[in-house]
Amino acid sequence: MATPMGTVDLFDQGYVSDPLPVWDALREDAPVHYEPDTGLWLVSRYDDVRAILLDTDTFLPDNAMDAIGRFSIPTLRVLAKARFALPPTLASNGGESHAGYRRVMTRLLNARAVAASVPMIERVTGECLDLAEERLAADGVCDLATTPARDVPLLVLLRLLGLDQALDAGLDTLARWSDASLELFWGRPDAGRQLELAGEAADFYRWIRGLVAGPAAGEDTLLGALAAHRLPGGGPLSAAQSAAVLYFMIIAGQATTRQMMSLMYRRALGEPGLWRRFAAEPAGVEPWAEEMLRREPPITTWRRVTARPVTVRGVDIPAGAPLLLMLASTGSDPDVFENPERLCLERSNRRGHLSFGVGRHRCSGAELARAEAGVMLRMTAARLPDLRLVDAASAPAMPALLSFRAPLRVLAERGPAERR
Ligand code: HEM
Numbered sequence: 402m403a404t405p406m407g408t409v410d411l412f413d414q415g416y417v418s419d420p421l422p423v424w425d426a427l428r429e430d431a432p433v434h435y436e437p438d439t440g441l442w443l444v445s446r447y448d449d450v451r452a453i454l455l456d457t458d459t460f461l462p463d464n465a466m467d468a469i470g471r472f473s474i475p476t477l478r479v480l481a482k483a484r485f486a487l488p489p490t491l492a493s494n495g496g497e498s499h500a501g502y503r504r505v506m507t508r509l510l511n512a513r514a515v516a517a518s519v520p521m522i523e524r525v526t527g528e529c530l531d532l533a534e535e536r537l538a539a540d541g542v543c544d545l546a547t548t549p550a551r552d553v554p555l556l557v558l559l560r561l562l563g564l565d566q567a568l569d570a571g572l573d574t575l576a577r578w579s580d581a582s583l584e585l586f587w588g589r590p591d592a593g594r595q596l597e598l599a600g601e602a603a604d605f606y607r608w609i610r611g612l613v614a615g616p617a618a619g620e621d622t623l624l625g626a627l628a629a630h631r632l633p634g635g636g637p638l639s640a641a642q643s644a645a646v647l648y649f650m651i652i653a654g655q656a657t658t659r660q661m662m663s664l665m666y667r668r669a670l671g672e673p674g675l676w677r678r679f680a681a682e683p684a685g686v687e688p689w690a691e692e693m694l695r696r697e698p699p700i701t702t703w704r705r706v707t708a709r710p711v712t713v714r715g716v717d718i719p720a721g722a723p724l725l726l727m728l729a730s731t732g733s734d735p736d737v738f739e740n741p742e743r744l745c746l747e748r749s750n751r752r753g754h755l756s757f758g759v760g761r762h763r764c765s766g767a768e769l770a771r772a773e774a775g776v777m778l779r780m781t782a783a784r785l786p787d788l789r790l791v792d793a794a795s796a797p798a799m800p801a802l803l804s805f806r807a808p809l810r811v812l813a814e815r816g817p818a819e820r821r
Contacts, residue, residue, distance in 0.1 A: 406431035411439065411725075412589050412801040419796075420701065420806070424730035433716040436725075439469065439803075441704075442718055445727040447734035447755065449714055453705060453726060455760045457495065460705040462762055464723050465493040466649075467704070468586045469803050475592075476599040483603035484610070487645045492653070492762060497633050499761070502646065505626045506765040509562060515768045518561055522776045525556045530784050537815055542791055545811040549777055550662035551576055554655040557773060562650065563622025566615070570608060576659075578605035579652045587802040606648060613643045623650065658770050660699030660807030662777055665690060667797060667811045668697065669778065670790045679782035686782075690774040691751045692744040694732075698756035701729035702804045729806075731755045787816035 409423055410416060416423055427434055427445040434443040444450055453460045466487055472480070489495070490502045508514075529549035536543040552572055559567050567575065581601030584590060590598055618625035627643045638646075669689075670676050679686055705724045710717065718724070732754045733741040739748075757764035764770075781788070790813055797808035 406434050408438065409434070409436055409443065411436070411441075411803055414801065417799050417801045417806065420729070421733065424727060424733060427727065428730055428734060433713050433718070439725075441723050441725040443725045443727055444713060445730040446714070447731040447737045450726045450728065450731045450755055451759055453713070453724065454755070454758055454762070457761050459708050459711055460724065461495040461708050462493055462705060463489065463495050464704050464706040466586065467493075467723075470589055470595070472599070473592050473595060476595050479596065479599040479603050480606075483606050484641070485603055485606045486641045487648065488639075488642050490642060490645045491649055491765075501630060501632065503765065505623075505630055505646075506650075508626065509621075509623060510765050510769055512768045514561070515772050518557070518769075519772060519776065521560055522553070522557050522773055523780065525560075526553050526777050526780045529553050529556075530780060533781075534784070537785075537813075542812055542814045545666045545781075545813050546659070546663040546808060549781065550666060550811070551655075551659045553777055554658035554662070554773060557769075558651070558654040561769070562654070563618060563625070564612070564651075567612065567651070575651070576656075577601060578608075579656050581605070582648075582652055583656060583802060583805055584800065587804050588800065606644065609644045609647045609651070610640060612647065613640050623647070654766055654769075656805070657699050657766075658773055660805055661694070661770060661774060663807045663809075663811050664697050664699060665693050665774060665778060666781070666813070667790065667808055668693060669782075670788060670811075670813060671793050676782055676788060677786055679778060680786035683779045683783070685746055686778045687771070687775045688746040688748075688751060689744060690771065690778060691754075692746070692748065694756045694771075694774075695738065695751065695754035696732055696741065696744060698729050698732060698754070699807050700756065700804055701806045702727055703758065704804075725803075728755050728758070785813075785815065788813045789816050 406427060409427070424445060427443060432444065432446040432449060436443055444453060491499070491506065494502065526549055529552045533543045533545070533548050536548070555572055555575060559565060578601055581598045582605060585595065585598040585602050612624065615624070617628060620626050620629050627638055627646060630638060632638065669679065702725050705726060707718055707720055707722045707724065709720050712718070732738065735741055737753070738750070757767040790811070792812055798810065799806060799808055
């Protein structure tokens with residue numbers, strides 16, 4: 402399939418650091434673009450992506466969790482030894498059991514549950530900021546990508562899902578397992594690295610199977626709700642199905658939010674005057690965070706697969722073709738968002754972006770992510786109004802993953818006026 406666009410190397414560091422020009426070119430010149438290297442069909446305009454997400458008969462979510470690369474035999478052996486299996490439950494489930502799984506998530510994560518958990522989010526954020534302040538006092542610098550951006554979402558998620566026992570594994574280990582899983586499935590590791598990552602994912606999965614086999618829990622917890630849940634045929638979930646939900650949730654429920662916060666902290670601290678404005682006018686924080694979700698979302702792409710031959714914007718696509726929906730590109734589509742490069746607090750269709758998806762599989766954790774962003778930005782700016790980036794001039798290091806994009810580190814220090 403010839404398009405006016407050249408090859409797009411989705412794993413190239415230049416693209417990962419600054420993908421916006423590529424997204425602009427795709428939308429403009431090749432809104433449906435076939436990429437031979439990965440076999441993916443890139444779809445980048447807002448209207449097309451929205452229509453695809455809403456047409457769940459033609460565009461199936463079945464490939465959402467597929468690994469990008471092929472696993473080597475040693476990798477497969479490591480995973481098989483751990484009985485690693487991800488039967489379709491949530492994001493990759495196009496079948497009739499999806500609605501029931503989704504109800505379980507909605508009961509735990511609906512807007513009321515999130516609103517009730519705000520005091521807990523504030524408490525956890527306060528504790529993490531104590532730690533950040535201690536590091537600033539001791540070392541003169543702290544990494545916001547770790548505390549609070551990594552630790553708050555992890556602690557909040559485990560509390561909200563009633564998975565307090567998971568804390569025994571330790572935050573560092575949980576984050577390492579989660580990152581290894583993202584790189585294994587969405588990255589392009591070489592053979593040695595793939596094997597290493599498979600070892601981490603297998604350890605993670607074994608540990609999850611241990612949680613699933615553990616003592617019965619109340620129905621207000623994720624494990625209790627899964628134990629009580631019945632599939633459309635009336636049967637209970639298998640251990641592999643419960644483990645698949647936990648595996649997805651422990652990753653999706655915090656890695657994404659950490660990435661979102663790392664992007665937001667870096668941008669908020671990098672724009673002259675903005676950080677101090679957050680401290681003085683906290684009401685502007687939520688609209689700004691929403692604009693960041695539109696313009697620079699942590700999940701840049703998501704996949705679907707065609708159920709039948711279909712034509713999108715005049716381009717014929719065969720049945721069984723994997724599509725890469727460029728969610729992040731749609732947030733900068735000038736046909737929908739005027740002056741998309743501006744983070745505009747008054748934008749009337751601010752919440753119309755597709756960064757959380759839309760339709761049947763729309764993100765169940767969107768309200769939680771928004772609440773966390775509001776609390777963390779407001780509290781951090783209030784406690785540390787003199788914070789500034791250490792390496793503002795340099796491009797941040799970002800891992801090359803197909804669907805996730807965020808700086809690995811956000812190093813910050815206190816400004817001269819406050820330094821002791
Ligand atoms: C900024 C943070 C986040 C972003 C950008 C994000 C984005 C997404 C996207 C793009 C999807 C796929 C939508 C689709 O296929 O149509 C998704 C699915 C999902 N997300 Fe999130 N997410 C975030 C945080 C969270 C959190 C905090 C949780 C839970 C605590 C969560 C739970 C889920 C679940 C359960 C699904 C699958 C929904 C389904 O298939 O029915 N996400 N998310």
